[in-house]
Amino acid sequence: MLNFGRTRAQPRSNRSISLGGMDYSDPKRKNNVVGKILLAATLTALCIIMLKQSPTFYSPSPFSLHEQGVIHVLVTGGAGFIGSHAALRLLKDGYRVTIVDNLSRGNIGAVKVLQELFPEPGRLQFIYADLGDPKTVNIIFSQNAFDAVMHFAAVAYVGESTMDPLKYYHNITSNTLVVLEAMAANDVKTLIYSSTCATYGEPEKMPITEVTPQVPINPYGKAKKMAEDIILDFSKNSDMAIMILRYFNVIGSDPEGRLGEAPRPELREHGRISGACFDAARGIIPGLKVKGTDYKTHDGTCIRDYIDVTDLVDAHVKALQKAMPGKVGIYNVGTGKGRSVKEFVKACKKATGVDIKVDYLPRRPGDYAEVFSDPSKINLELNWTAQYTDLQKSLQTAWRWQKSHQNGYGSPLVMAS
Numbered sequence: 001m002l003n004f005g006r007t008r009a010q011p012r013s014n015r016s017i018s019l020g021g022m023d024y025s026d027p028k029r030k031n032n033v034v035g036k037i038l039l040a041a042t043l044t045a046l047c048i049i050m051l052k053q054s055p056t057f058y059s060p061s062p063f064s065l066h067e068q069g070v071i072h073v074l075v076t077g078g079a080g081f082i083g084s085h086a087a088l089r090l091l092k093d094g095y096r097v098t099i100v101d102n103l104s105r106g107n108i109g110a111v112k113v114l115q116e117l118f119p120e121p122g123r124l125q126f127i128y129a130d131l132g133d134p135k136t137v138n139i140i141f142s143q144n145a146f147d148a149v150m151h152f153a154a155v156a157y158v159g160e161s162t163m164d165p166l167k168y169y170h171n172i173t174s175n176t177l178v179v180l181e182a183m184a185a186n187d188v189k190t191l192i193y194s195s196t197c198a199t200y201g202e203p204e205k206m207p208i209t210e211v212t213p214q215v216p217i218n219p220y221g222k223a224k225k226m227a228e229d230i231i232l233d234f235s236k237n238s239d240m241a242i243m244i245l246r247y248f249n250v251i252g253s254d255p256e257g258r259l260g261e262a263p264r265p266e267l268r269e270h271g272r273i274s275g276a277c278f279d280a281a282r283g284i285i286p287g288l289k290v291k292g293t294d295y296k297t298h299d300g301t302c303i304r305d306y307i308d309v310t311d312l313v314d315a316h317v318k319a320l321q322k323a324m325p326g327k328v329g330i331y332n333v334g335t336g337k338g339r340s341v342k343e344f345v346k347a348c349k350k351a352t353g354v355d356i357k358v359d360y361l362p363r364r365p366g367d368y369a370e371v372f373s374d375p376s377k378i379n380l381e382l383n384w385t386a387q388y389t390d391l392q393k394s395l396q397t398a399w400r401w402q403k404s405h406q407n408g409y410g411s412p413l414v415m416a417s
């Protein structure tokens with residue numbers, strides 16, 4: 001069942017493109033809207049059928065041998081926005097990386113970018129698999145000698161979590177359990193866990209420290225808190241080295257323009273503020289909907305702490321380096337500065353040069369008025385400080401990628417040739 005032999009030159013999904021004998025560059029076909037839709041649907045269906053045979057390994061070489069001295073990190077959700085940026089940083093720093101992703105939210109195009117940057121055998125392995133399937137996950141762990149796991153894979157929209165709470169409770173808690181069990185069974189000793197400021201809910205006192213009581217108010221935050229509790233209980237009888245990073249609001253993209261944020265268009269209504277601003281600036285949506293103007297903040301809109309993805313992945317690498325056996329480290333990852341949605345929109349207008357049309361709507365269920373971090377613990381203990389603190393500059397970097405990737409990474413499932 002495990003397919004180690006596939007080369008980068010012959011990914012299954014590449015072959016599925018030629019199966020149809022279609023040419024995307026044919027101008028007549030471009031004008032044929034119905035034809036394009038049918039083509040896209042056929043390709044997607046073919047890819048889904050092929051990819052369903054999980055786990056499917058796409059890599060230049062087998063990864064079953066543990067190379068001495070090279071730390072092998074499993075990056076779950078490595079085809080997603082934060083996971084792909086983390087994988088890039090790890091690879092740049094000389095780690096070997098295995099990405100496991102079910103491509104439900106991530107993009108195979110991000111993996112392809114990484115494979116092109118790091119084609120050497122033994123550097124990067126991509127496994128299409130679902131963490132909800134313990135059997136598959138155990139096969140993956142038993143066939144690879146992972147030294148550490150960065151567990152990013154998860155659904156992560158506050159608004160969606162209020163509409164589909166079961167999806168959130170299931171995906172976030174159950175998959176974390178599966179990962180932890182596989183780590184314990186296969187003697188993998190280091191976990192860096194992606195948690196969130198949403199676990200704090202709406203604290204009375206700002207800024208938020210790591211000892212601020214966690215009283216989440218939406219299913220996303222509650223599920224992440226549950227996953228943290230699972231990890232903490234497990235840690236009491238384990239010598240695993242664990243770091244829990246509570247991210248604030250992640251923005252930006254790779255300064256060298258190789259990776260970006262490409263959320264699924266079908267989830268646009270739940271999307272985060274950065275994606276919505278860029279979609280409005282590109283004219284994909286008629287305007288930005290600011291959700292809630294009657295919060296008790298200086299301008300009535302919600303306040304968030306926007307942290308650049310480059311800084312965030314730096315915090316992960318530092319956490320990995322400082323993780324101690326038998327210890328759990330919990331850290332806020334934010335800039336320490338709160339900005340309102342109106343301030344964010346102003347910065348986005350400047351960054352894009354587009355006078356984005358703004359509509360003001362009622363509050364979004366699940367939102368809290370104000371959160372921003374006190375990052376002193378991570379400053380002190382992990383020697384980490386946010387470097388990319390100019391909101392407009394981070395948005396400019398992200399906008400450059402958005403402009404040069406009008407369709408994101410293309411089809412999220414098909415490896416473009």
Ligand SMILES: O=c1ccn([C@@H]2O[C@H](COP(=O)(O)OP(=O)(O)O[C@H]3OC[C@@H](O)[C@H](O)[C@H]3O)[C@@H](O)[C@H]2O)c(=O)[nH]1
Binds near residue numbers: 197270341
């Ligand atoms: O289209 C939009 C999107 C968002 N917003 C507002 O912008 C603010 C930020 O919302 P986002 O959806 O971008 O981000 P959230 O604060 O809800 O959660 C985010 O930060 C914490 C992370 O762990 C979560 O994964 C992430 O979704 C909220 O006030 C929201 O109502 C809009 O006004 N319009």
